[in-house]
Amino acid sequence: MSYNSLSDTDLASSAGMVINNMKAIPEFSNPPIPLSPPVPPEPTKPVDATTLQTTFVNAIEAAADGGTALTAAKNAARAALLAGLDQLAFYV
Numbered sequence: 001m002s003y004n005s006l007s008d009t010d011l012a013s014s015a016g017m018v019i020n021n022m023k024a025i026p027e028f029s030n031p032p033i034p035l036s037p038p039v040p041p042e043p044t045k046p047v048d049a050t051t052l053q054t055t056f057v058n059a060i061e062a063a064a065d066g067g068t069a070l071t072a073a074k075n076a077a078r079a080a081l082l083a084g085l086d087q088l089a090f091y092v
Helices: 008-023 049-063 068-091
Strands: none
Touching: 008 049, 008 068, 049 068
């Protein structure tokens, strides 16, 4: 499945499904990027998939009213989420 062609809302939803499904399967216990944020936060660790997905969802909502800067932020969050999903896909 190509995530690149999905709409923003479909991508956010699909990413959430991927994360939840991977969390439920014990064999996926050591992915290249964490599935959940570390507790306590560790700034030296890669950004986790849940944070990437949440950031994208928030950016979609913020950009709904338009604006160049908000759209650019949404597009950057989308690119980061796609990169994270690619890493997870290669792991699976």
